[in-house]
Amino acid sequence: MSAEFRELLKKVGSGTHTHKDLTREQARQAATMMLTGVATPAQIGAFLIAHRIKRPTGTELAGMLDAYADLGAKLNTIPHTSYPLTILGIPYDGRSRTAPISPITALILAYHDIPVLMHGGKTMPTKYGLPLIEIWKQLGVNLTKLTIEKAQKLLNETNFSFLYLPQHFPLANKLVQYREEIGKRPPLATLELMWQPYQGDSHLMAGFVHPPTEKMIREALQLRGIEKFTLIKGLEGSPDLKLGQTTIICVNNAEKEEGYEYLKIHAEEFNLSREDVELKDYESYYQELHKLLQGQQSTLSDSVILNGGFYLWRCGFSSSLKDGIDTVRDLLNTDKLLTKLEEIKTVLNS
Structure with a gap:
């Protein structure tokens, strides 16, 4: 048993009226001891559920991200790039109701020479989504x-x-079992949206569900000196923009006193469908993905157009959202994304 960790556990787990928030350094220590196994399984489980009940603060999340930066893998700066690396913060427990669009978004960005990094694990509790x-x-x-x-x-x-995650951050992967055992997504799930395993100039584009989470993320990023961010209230907490509802997005803006502003994106303004694509079964979804890549009309097309257009605009390639959307419309009439996919396969298998 770690006596030092027990003191941190007592702070967050003492109850509604007597608990105390951790400092940034204390949160870093707590995360480090959980990741490295200094804390016992009983202590880790107790901390995760107590921290969820208490609710984490932006300061605590910043400290825990410090531990991720200390112990997790990192990629180095890319030579000869005109754009910051886009990092997609997507919930690791996957999707169960709506069709994921982000892999195609990543191909669109990469095709336009905007570097993009994704990260995640295998099928994960408590959602067990795709x-x-x-x-x-x-x-x-x-x-x-x-x-x-x-x-x-x-x-x-x-x-x-x-x-x-199992390959590049096995210490964090060992904590996945606690999601199953406590039956809830712990605050570690918020860290996954914010993790930036890159040593160069980057742009975090992360999803969220609840407004308090967006506020915590903003506070943590500010403490860690992260200036470029896009936080999207997207499909199932992902950074996939919605067709069926207005998508609310928080973006950094140094001209604003607060340092950020909100955007509202309406699909109908661009003559796009008002219905998000359901994830009825995986096989049908994969078939639609392959149709899209081959330049054919797909049930995913409108969602890809909206998301690809927004990301091209937000990443600085397109001068406006409309220009980004027009660019993606034209792109989907070709098989250029399939060519990009084959390029990735070639390098991967070389």
Whole structure:
């Protein structure tokens, strides 16, 4: 048993009226002791559920991210790039109700020479949704065996890469079992949205569900000196923009006194569908993905157009959201995304 960790546990777990928030350094220590196994399983489980009940603060999340930065893998700066690396913060427990769009968004960005990094794990509690790693595998891209050197090479040569939790951050992967055992998503799930395993100039584009989470993320990023961010109230907590509802987005803006502003994106303004694509079964979803890549009309097309257009605009490639959307409309009439996918496969298998 760690007596030092027990004192931190007592702070967050003392009850509604007597608990205390951790300082940034204390949160870093707590996360480090959980990741490295200094804390016992009983202590880790107790901390995670107590921290969830108390609710984390932005300061605590910043400290825990410090531990992730200390212990997790990192990719190096890409040579000869005109854009910051886009890091997609997507819930690791996947999707269960709506079709994921982010893998196609990543291909669109990479095709336009905007480097993009995704990260995630395998099928994960408590949602057990469709994870990113399985989608890429169905596209012929097996990312589970990447060494960190090969992940760097893939990024340098194709503008796309992926960090796989069991392979590149096994310390964090060991904590996944606690999600099953406590039956809830702990605050660690918020860290996954914010993790930036890259040493160069980056742009975090992360999803969220609840407004308090967006506020905590903003506070944590500010403490860690992160200036470029886009926080999207997207489908199932992902950074996929919605067709069926107005998408609320928080973006950094140094001209505003608060340092940020909110955008509202309406799909109907661009003559796009008002219905998000349901994830009825995986096989049908994969079929629609392949149709899209081959330049054919797909049920995913409108969602891809909205998301791809927004990301091209937000990343600085397009001068306006409309221009970004027009660019993606034209792109989807070709098989250029399929060519980009084949390029990724070639480098991966070389």
